Amino acid sequence: MSRIRISNGRIIDPASRLDQVTDLYVVDGRIAAIGEKPADFRPDSEIDATGQLVCPGLIDLCARTREPGEEPKGTIASETAAAASTGITTLVCPPDTDPVIDTPAVIELIRQRNELAGKARILPIGALTQDLNGEALSEMAALKAAGAVGISNADRPLTNTLAMMRALEYAATFDMTVFLRPEDPALRDDGLVHEGAVSTRLGLPGIPDAAETVAVARDLALIERSGIRAHFCRLSSARSVRLIARAQHDGLPVTADVAAHQLFLTEMDVMGFNSNCHVYPPLRTQRDRDALREAVAEGVVSVICSDHQPHEPDAKLAPLGETEAGIAGLETLLPLTLRLVDEGVIDLMAAIARLTAGPAGVLRRAAGTLTPGNTADICLIDPEVFWTLTPERLRGRGHNTPFIGWEFRGQVTHTLLNGRIVYQRNSS
């Protein structure tokens, strides 16, 4: 038996609309009670949370640990440690590992390594097609049985619309949520950055926003037909979120997320050929950024994810077109989301919701909440600490972030996974 009392914290649990200064009790890895002490509770340890926020552990709906296959960029050990240090207790990983997550064996491998070295829980998404080739269906039922929380073709959209329709129908057979990164590859062509004034100025091949909206429109038509529940990943354009809002209004079972960096950066940040701003989907215009913020505020976009893609230094040390896309985003997910509160985009409850209840809803799991009986995944945040992101602060293997030098407010002091402290500021 292990019993922890987290005392006197401001408990914020969006799932139950709770915002109250009180005590929280953990017994044997589960939330036992909030407020009133359970009978016979004698704590083995106590965390004084006076002045701190106590939230559900964060769920990152898109993070790559790079294991298996690309361990020089990151490992389950390194990336879950980084996740824990910033309050993330669950990482949902797309299937684009090497080998691809298209067999139960790969899921089992990840599970074993996660058990050995994980400071955060990893939930894998299975591949929609074998080796993500866009042609042959994966064994979705087997993947689901092995623990896949959804199905996706990661960043490799299906070009064949008939194959796409059949894949969605097959996934619908097993009631799986499909995670879609919408893009028409032909419209992307050899594009690197958003097609607009900056791509024209820098002479970089552009990706028009139509590459995304054409795919969203196509996929929505197929979703409606196949009756599947779908989650649109990492939207980047104003037009896309408008289409999603319309579909939600029409009653289609669709949800959406954006990457945290898309809410702060625009195409202008690519000026000077900044390879740390080479991301996929590309950073778009100020207007797109504002529309994404609005969609987050209104709940059309219910999830903010990190889209974590750690790289070794060499991957970004070349002319922009020869660099790999992506930001190491785990450690800025919470800070950037809290910054939205300071900038008046959303309130604190909504900000925490986009990182907890929102993603839990997409996964349809009893997670992301402090409701008694639930797993004690908890994150404590000191909201009044101001700090600057420096390379030394990054615990993940990848240091590829354009946010070095940014000042943030709010810092995680403790992270509990299954009631166990996996991170404590100044001591881990």
Add this chain to the structure above:
Amino acid sequence: MIGPHEVQVDAQGRLRHFLTTEGLSRALLTEILDTADSFMSVVDQSVKKVPLLRGRTIVNLFYEPSTRTRTTFELAAKRLSADVLNIAVSTSSATKGETLLDTVRNLEAMHSDMFIVRHNQSGAAHFIAQHAAPHVAVINAGDGRHAHPTQAMLDMLTIRRHKGSFQELSVVIVGDILHSRVARSQIHALNTLGVGEVRVVAPKTLLPAEVESLGVKVYHDLDAGLDNVDVVMMLRLQRERMRGTLLPSAHEYFQLFGLSARRLERTKPDAIVMHPGPINRGIEIESEVADGPRSVILQQVTHGIAVRMAVISMTMGSRVAEGADA
């Protein structure tokens, strides 16, 4: 991340590297033209050499094939008495997997003083300039679709020698603006030097998004675009773009966007015709015009050597001065 301007100009306002015409002051662009003008006399002498850069080593680092640009850079460097190393990377270490930065580091270790870089990736020269050792200067000899600043400056020199000044001029650039590093550099230089109007003419498939943001007026009709202009700058059209989804055929392209003697009549009587070469005769421009009295295409080549001598000496000059200061 530092922008191109901050990389190109030192604290004293001198040219450190030459990566793009964008963001440089009119004074600096004019200084390049004035210096090039002064080197024109060297080019005309029987002994075409000045001892300015004796003992210095300049590396032509070409990741894309090029004859004209590489040769004129080589000649320019040799006329300044520098030692020149030509590296065509398709036949060297890049094919063995060496990164661009490793190649640069190795060449630096051989005590090179300058890299003249041609690369198929936009921003490559900028990348090298950011990572090069402090004593090394970098000149962009064409990067992706981004910039070809010395080509633009030799065009400016040609215009100035014919027209005297840039004010009041109308200049039209015709052809594949989308893929052209030359066009981008020309547009920035023309605008900075105070040209009255810069026009571009192309079908929509060959124009980049929001091209107006570069400070140009867009035309899809060549006749209208040529109306009363002082300078016509034709661009080269790559053959692979003449079929498929960018253009239906070379034939239709010439019909609509090719420069003929008849069309040239719409320009001012003393208008000049320019082309960065090599020319596709009968596609961008008909021979009668390319070889005609208005054509200054071969002068552009001659001016190219003087402009490159100017840019090499100016960027290297700031290094020499820095060394003297230190």
